[in-house]
Amino acid sequence: MKNLGITIGVVFILVFLISETGCNIAARAEHYYKVPEQLNDGLKVGDAAKAGLNTALLEDATQAIENGKFKEIHSMLIYKAGQLVFEEYFxxxxxxxxxxxxxxxxxQWSPTMTxxxxxxxxxITSACIGIAIDKGFIKSVDQSIFDYLPEHQYLKTDNKNYITIEHLLTMTSGLAWDEWNASHGGQLTNDYDHLYVVDDQIKAVLERPFWAAPGEFFTYNGGGIDILGEIMKNATGMDMDEFAAEYLFKPLGIDSATWWRYPNGRLETASSLSLTPRDMLKFGALYLNKGRRNGQQIIPxxxxxxxxxxxxxxxxxxxxxxxxGVNGYAYTWWISELDHNGQKIKMYRANGWGGQVIAVIPELDMVMVFTSGNWATKSKLFKLVNNYILPAVNN
Structure with missing residues (x-):
């Protein structure tokens, strides 16, 4: 009976160990790399390893995200060598x-959710301005914004006619604006948030005094991007959403876009857009490919x-x-230097509050997309990129 008891005990332990091992394997399997699903959306998919990525490090990144190491990330996508090679939703x-x-x-976020x-x-607004200039709707970035603001000529005072379209694209209009020293919130303490309650957003921006001469000083000013929306409407007869749908999204096969309007009906062109992460990736891939897709030059x-x-x-x-760290700024794109294998490489990115990113790295032939819910805390996406994604790139 004693031997029988020992035998039963051994069997119980073996069953327990096998069960535990099976559970651990199942848990780890959730984070095993898998090739993205091929959908009928115009994106080619491929294997990350064949594209020169260390999938073990990408699995570690997935685990770190699920463990909350980077607060709340909703999706991570990587495009390399002309293919979507990594895609995870959380x-x-x-x-x-x-x-x-x-x-x-x-x-639970998914590929079909905007x-x-x-x-x-x-x-997106910047890209549309570039297309509008290329097609002759707008003559040049060097034009005064008042060339396309017929209803706001009364605000052309104190040399504000020297503000150009390029100044709005580069956040160098020189107009007084405080968008960073107060958080977004219901108290409307942020200058941009005030635009949600005014009767005329264009007037609210252009009636501000100068802090500096146009072109000389960076001040992040989302209101200036709303003015670009008004310029687009007056130059083309189309709101930005209509123009983007026809000249940008249609050629890219993007059909998920939704925009938001102010209570007075004016389209909000600085931060109102929603897209699926895959459609964000298509836009980033367009920039990686110097504005071309399937042989068509969409953006100059x-x-x-x-x-x-x-x-x-x-x-x-x-x-x-x-x-x-420190960044540069161009036509609404942020520019950073990264370290990869002891070399400095450039990344430029479309960047949104809360951790929304479309990042283009030409030297690695790569685009990264992130969506997140870190609205009330600093994004830690750079740590994710530096600690996991860049080390995963073998070529």
Whole structure:
């Protein structure tokens, strides 16, 4: 009987160990790398390892995200060698303006769900301005903004006629504006938030005094991007959403875009857009490919180059919403230096509040997309990129 008891005990232990091992394998399997699903959306998919990425490090990144190491990330996508090679979605909160930490319902994010891209909207607006110039709707970035503001000529005072379209694209209008020293929130303490309650957003921006001469000083001003929306409407007869749908999104096969309007009906062109992460990736891949897709030049190549080149004095900028070090700024795109295998490489990115990013790294032939819910805390995406994604790139 004693031997029988020992035998039963051994069997119990073996069964327990096998069961535990099986559970651990199942748990780890959730984070095993898998090739993204091929959908009928115009994106080619491929194997990350064949594209020169260490999938073990990407699995570690997935685990770190799920463990909350980078707060709340909703999606991470990587495009390399002309293919979507990594795609993961996570549980997180939908955006809700009046909720604690702006966290609404808790959901499992997926490829078909649109996500607010916040200030990445600015880079969509910028691309559309570039297309409008290429097609002759607008003559030049060097034109005075008042060439396209017939209803606001009364604001052309105190030399404000010297503000150009390029000044708005580069945040160098010189107008007084405080968008960073107060958080977004229901108290409307942020200058940009005030635009939600005024009768005329264009007037509210242009009636401000100068802090500096146009072109000389960077001041982040989302209101200036709304003026670009008004310029687009007056120059083309189309609101920005209509123009983008016809000349940008249609050629890219993007059909997920939704925009928001102010209570007075004016389209908000600085931060209102929502897209699926896959459609965000298509936009980033367009810039990686110098404005071309399937042999068609959608955005002028020189516009892409200007978007990736720091404008005049727009360097040494530190963003309050993320730990990204110093940055440059171009035509609504942020420019940073990264370290890869002991070499400095350039990344330029469309960047949105809360951790919404479309990042282009030409030297690695790569685009990264992130969506997040870190509205009330600094984004830690640079640590994720530096600690996991860049070390994973073998070529």
């Amino acid at each position: 549980e997180g909160h939908q955006y809700q303006w009046d909720a604690a930490k702006y966290h609404g319902a808790l959901v 996500h607010p891209v916040m200030s990445c909207t600015k880079s 190549e020189d516009w892409v180059e200007k978007s990736a080149t720091v404008y005049r004095n727009n360097s040494g900028i530190q963003l309050p919403i993320e730990d990204s």
